[in-house]
Amino acid sequence: MNTNIVSNQTRAAYGIGDYAICLYWSGVGLYLLYFYTDVVGISPLLAGWIYALGIAWDAITDPFMGYIAERTRTKMGSYRPYIFYGSIPLALSFILLLWVPPFEGSFLFIFLLVVNLVHRTCFTIVSVPYSSLTARITDDSDERTKLTTARMLAASFGTLTVSAFGFPIVLWFGGGEEALGFVYLGLIAGLIAVLILSITVYFVKERNFEFDKSQLPSFKKVSQSVANNYPFWIVFGSILILGSTTLMFNNNLIYFAKYYLDLHEYQGLILGVSSGVSFAVIPLWAFAALKIGKKNAWMISMIFLLIGFLTFYFYPIRNLNELLLILGLIGIGNGATGILFWSMLPDTIEYGEWKSGIRTESSLYGFMTFAQKGAIAFAAVILGMALTSIGFEPNQIQTQETLDGLKSLMTWIPLAGVCISFALVYFYPIDKAFHKKLIQEIKNRKLSNA
Secondary structure (H helix, E strand, O other): OOOOOOOHHHHHHHHHHHHHHHHHHHHHHHHHHHHHHHHHOOOHHHHHHHHHHHHHHHHHHHHHHHHHHHOOOOOOOOOHHHHHHHHHHHHHHHHHHOOOOOOOHHHHHHHHHHHHHHHHHHHHHHHHHHHHHHHHHOOOHHHHHHHHHHHHHHHHHHHHHHHHHHHHHHHHHHOOOHHHHHHHHHHHHHHHHHHHHHHHHHHOOOOOOOOOHHHOOOHHHHHHHHHOOHHHHHHHHHHHHHHHHHHHHHOOHHHHHHHHOOOHHHHHHHHHHHHHHHHHOHHHHHHHHHHHOHHHHHHHHHHHHHHHHHHHHHOOOOOHHHHHHHHHHHHHHHHHHHHHHHHHHHHHHHHHHHHHOOOOOHHHHHHHHHHHHHHHHHHHHHHHHHHHHOOOOOOOOOOHHHHHHHHHHHHHHHHHHHHHHHHHHOOOOOOHHHHHHHHHHHHHHHHHHO
16 A cells, blocks of 8 residues: 555645635735724834734744754644644634734834734744645655645635635624724634644644654754755745735735725625635646646746736726736636645655755745745835835825825736746756656665665
8 A cells, every 4th residue: 555645534634724724824914914004003114014023023933833843752743733732822813913902102013013923923833833744744746736736725715715704704793893893803713723723633644754853953954955955945936036026916905996996895705706716726727737747837827927917007997897807817827826836845855855865844844934934024014115105094095196006016016026936937857757766766765774
């Protein structure tokens, strides 16, 4: 029996965990900046700093969480205990994150920042071990693609859920008071996430590795291994640039619908279509990855994004239907990035082990999120500054100059990221045949050293 073959039960149980993770990740990504500016009432610049410092805190804690989790040994495994025991604190911190405190001035800023850091810490404790499970479940490249497909389907469905139902929940339970509605959003999302993560912990088992903590490499050696793993840096650089630049589009979409098109009551539909198309095309991109390779599928997806963003900028969008059609086009390209990134990244683990003799899992994911979230944090600060520079004022009628500046901000920076990502992935060296060769040579090396 091939132990690398993943059962449908395991695939489903692991995949559904990312539904819970994305309730938090997408909830923060979609709503937190708007919550700070239009509900709490702070300036875009301060909101950008709080958002950025929270993500930057992740960049510090993620690598250490990976390093610690990789060295954890319990009856539940290395990673599952953190998911199990961290899920409830994470849910509570999310509720607190979406609560409007009765403070003003500096004390309000400090409170919002501290709560954000607490939430980001809780998120790290759960999300880093969860992501690391991919490489611990199987080392077969195709099985990882299938496993990641299940995960990305669930993640995209989580994003779709919080996109489509976020504002309806806020408006319905808030009864016109958005501050109360956001607390209900945090409560409902947190409860669902706790239940789902318990399913992942119960049904997913980790493969046993024949080494103990004393045999694991030092942090210095792990760092050197990651530094010399150039396929990792290609994959990482591509998603880093793409993620930090498309933040300018994603985080401003609510503002665009509210102030540019006066469609605030349709926010759920707008965000739902944007996420829904990405969700619907995941199986198509997974099929493309298996048939033409992950690299080629990635490059084709960048072409869809290029066309989508150019259409968004040059077409004079006047109504809801026109906006939805363009968001659908962009969503086709976005549907590929998650599944391809998370299936390409584990393959670089074997490349690093083949190259250096050192196997890193959580540490590699930790290093990835360190720079990735650092870049997103930097982009969030730039976003706050950019909104201020174009004259954006929350809950006010915006000038035409401000609206034009908003559209430019949402288009040209993401386009630059798409082009750079396309160029980087062109040099990605790992295909299916090369990966199989890596696995075999690693096995032969272990047998010769036995």
